[in-house]
Amino acid sequence: MLDDRKLTILRAIVTDYVSMREPVGSRALVERYQLDVSPATVRNDMAVLEEEGYIMQPHTSAGRIPTDKGYRMFVDRLGTVKPLSGAERRAIETFMAGAVDIDEVVRRTVRLLAQITRQVAIVQYPILSSATIRHLEIVTLSPERGLLILVNSTGKVDQRPVDLGNAPDDTLADLRGRLNAALIGLAPSQVVEKAETLVAELPDDVRPLGAAVVSAILELVTADPSTRVVVGGVPNLTRFSDQYESTVRPVLEALEEQVVLLRLLGEVAGTGDVTVRIGHENPYAPLRSTSVVASGYGTEDDIWANLGVVGPTRMDYPSTMAAVRAVARYVGRFLAEG
Amino acid sequence: MLDDRKLTILRAIVTDYVSMREPVGSRALVERYQLDVSPATVRNDMAVLEEEGYIMQPHTSAGRIPTDKGYRMFVDRLGTVKPLSGAERRAIETFMAGAVDIDEVVRRTVRLLAQITRQVAIVQYPILSSATIRHLEIVTLSPERGLLILVNSTGKVDQRPVDLGNAPDDTLADLRGRLNAALIGLAPSQVVEKAETLVAELPDDVRPLGAAVVSAILELVTADPSTRVVVGGVPNLTRFSDQYESTVRPVLEALEEQVVLLRLLGEVAGTGDVTVRIGHENPYAPLRSTSVVASGYGTEDDIWANLGVVGPTRMDYPSTMAAVRAVARYVGRFLAEG
DNA sequence: ACTGGCACTCCACCACCGAGAGTGCCAACA
DNA sequence: TGTTGGCACTCTCGGTGGTGGAGTGCCAGT
Numbered sequence: 001m002l003d004d005r006k007l008t009i010l011r012a013i014v015t016d017y018v019s020m021r022e023p024v025g026s027r028a029l030v031e032r033y034q035l036d037v038s039p040a041t042v043r044n045d046m047a048v049l050e051e052e053g054y055i056m057q058p059h060t061s062a063g064r065i066p067t068d069k070g071y072r073m074f075v076d077r078l079g080t081v082k083p084l085s086g087a088e089r090r091a092i093e094t095f096m097a098g099a100v101d102i103d104e105v106v107r108r109t110v111r112l113l114a115q116i117t118r119q120v121a122i123v124q125y126p127i128l129s130s131a132t133i134r135h136l137e138i139v140t141l142s143p144e145r146g147l148l149i150l151v152n153s154t155g156k157v158d159q160r161p162v163d164l165g166n167a168p169d170d171t172l173a174d175l176r177g178r179l180n181a182a183l184i185g186l187a188p189s190q191v192v193e194k195a196e197t198l199v200a201e202l203p204d205d206v207r208p209l210g211a212a213v214v215s216a217i218l219e220l221v222t223a224d225p226s227t228r229v230v231v232g233g234v235p236n237l238t239r240f241s242d243q244y245e246s247t248v249r250p251v252l253e254a255l256e257e258q259v260v261l262l263r264l265l266g267e268v269a270g271t272g273d274v275t276v277r278i279g280h281e282n283p284y285a286p287l288r289s290t291s292v293v294a295s296g297y298g299t300e301d302d303i304w305a306n307l308g309v310v311g312p313t314r315m316d317y318p319s320t321m322a323a324v325r326a327v328a329r330y331v332g333r334f335l336a337e338g
Numbered sequence: 339m340l341d342d343r344k345l346t347i348l349r350a351i352v353t354d355y356v357s358m359r360e361p362v363g364s365r366a367l368v369e370r371y372q373l374d375v376s377p378a379t380v381r382n383d384m385a386v387l388e389e390e391g392y393i394m395q396p397h398t399s400a401g402r403i404p405t406d407k408g409y410r411m412f413v414d415r416l417g418t419v420k421p422l423s424g425a426e427r428r429a430i431e432t433f434m435a436g437a438v439d440i441d442e443v444v445r446r447t448v449r450l451l452a453q454i455t456r457q458v459a460i461v462q463y464p465i466l467s468s469a470t471i472r473h474l475e476i477v478t479l480s481p482e483r484g485l486l487i488l489v490n491s492t493g494k495v496d497q498r499p500v501d502l503g504n505a506p507d508d509t510l511a512d513l514r515g516r517l518n519a520a521l522i523g524l525a526p527s528q529v530v531e532k533a534e535t536l537v538a539e540l541p542d543d544v545r546p547l548g549a550a551v552v553s554a555i556l557e558l559v560t561a562d563p564s565t566r567v568v569v570g571g572v573p574n575l576t577r578f579s580d581q582y583e584s585t586v587r588p589v590l591e592a593l594e595e596q597v598v599l600l601r602l603l604g605e606v607a608g609t610g611d612v613t614v615r616i617g618h619e620n621p622y623a624p625l626r627s628t629s630v631v632a633s634g635y636g637t638e639d640d641i642w643a644n645l646g647v648v649g650p651t652r653m654d655y656p657s658t659m660a661a662v663r664a665v666a667r668y669v670g671r672f673l674a675e676g
Numbered sequence: 677a678c679t680g681g682c683a684c685t686c687c688a689c690c691a692c693c694g695a696g697a698g699t700g701c702c703a704a705c706a
Numbered sequence: 707t708g709t710t711g712g713c714a715c716t717c718t719c720g721g722t723g724g725t726g727g728a729g730t731g732c733c734a735g736t
Contacts, residue, residue: 025729038679043730061685061729100499139473139489147493151477155485157497161438234572235590252573363698376710381699399698399716 011078023063068279082318114233119311125228126304188221250286269294269306279313297328349416361401406617420656452571457649463566464642526559588624607632607644635666
């Protein structure tokens, strides 16, 4: 159905439209892409491509622009991987160096991704499912208010206020000792299993407080940190479209909704490799006029979370995909090393 | 120079322009604001107001719009405080209830402020200068890597990786004991004073590690958490202007620069009451076409940080100022109570 | 199967015009 | 002196019509 030349033409249309941002006609095509055929021939091929739904005309007698289906074909079969430039590689390395905690890693990643793709970047906080509890502390702030602190093997520190109800210091110390002894080295799932019997086995005088603390621990341990996302590069939305109100506004609104972004990343990515959702393929209606390029990141056996970019369907897919892939890999390695 | 009627007219022009978003002419003015004089009289007054720089015409024979100076006059002398609606009061109360940690308080505040002002909101993390050290912990992650954890009296938990360099467990325990004994109850400034002698007094075998840990403590203690800001309500920028590229883009870019926002808030607010910077009064050039309404928040004797909104110069100052003031007060109280 | 030619379509651009809104000024008036 | 009605003037905005150009589809010829 689609012979080589038609595919070449489709590729040329996509490439040209992405860089020129204008509908592309048959003459420009043969001139800029050495097709060695006449414009008339190209027109015939374009008629077929249009019939098949890969390209369309904004109006009669304008050039053609790719449809979502056209971009999809391009991404799946026509795009050649565009390796990162040396400067980009170096940027990735230097950008991350010196990030001390997880917050900073995420913040820098989002900045980095926005900068090299020149799109809006989204990074989800990593969930480190293999993490185990390393240390547990109960700090007294006042006779009534305490702070439960949990440190896991990756160095993440979680906290939560607990109501101490005037419990005496030695009760507190007793509880802390028991909890540390019982829970250190356990993974989240094991903590959940063990929680009930742990409370049951506490001495009567410690049990009320113990129950409160354990339930706080459970909250912390089951709370999914990857339910947080960070967004960056919003100014790049400028390059989206000329009609601000109708196209940019819904995207801006979507970007403020953590829940939406999480669902989006979840449905688009989820694997270790780069995935692309083009226009109407997107699960979320207000983003139907955008494309999402996303990838999971983590180690080879363990995906922790997702990251990606949102941009106009008319985007440079090869470069964007290469950048997302590179950043995802680098962040995965960086976090794995600690 | 400016008699009562001229001021009334100026007030009417500001009010009308803010709500109608169109240059306002003499006829509309007398019709909508019962001025009891003829349009011709109003025109004479407007000519004076224009000469004095309070209003201007976008072009000959359009209506007048306020200048920055006009808004300034309005804010200083003409605006009447517009109390919050009951719904808004209730929104403030319910929005904050149930926020567990400082991150969440800040995130909710920014959302709240963006929602009731319908502008872009900026909230700076609070610095609690009266906080003292409550607990200090060194958790071993691996023989080489450790985590220093600092809890202060407000319940804030800070962390920082430290290089343990294979120090034996009992050295670590010894150091932890000494540091806890020496530092608990101290304010940041006191910690800084005491640091040097503390290291000097350590036994020889503990000192190298101790020096590293103490320097980490100093970093944590002097690091200003209020160097972080959170932004929300960006979609409200839609209502800024029709010319996207020229006016919205620079604002978007400014909003991504933490440093800029901090300087902005710092220079605009800094006191316990609401401050307004209008257009060219702004210290930061790309925001010369916007107004900033900001306020410090905290307790009566102690300002912790600032919050505010950024919007078009053509904004509803009375409502916005009332909202910023109310939110600042509420957050201050909320945090003070714990 | 490809090509050159040709008639056709439609948009983008420009000039032009008229209506409407608003002004400044002036002479008249309280 | 301050206010008012009248009037000529200016400028924007919306609609109209014409033109050039880009691009197409189709067809006959190679």
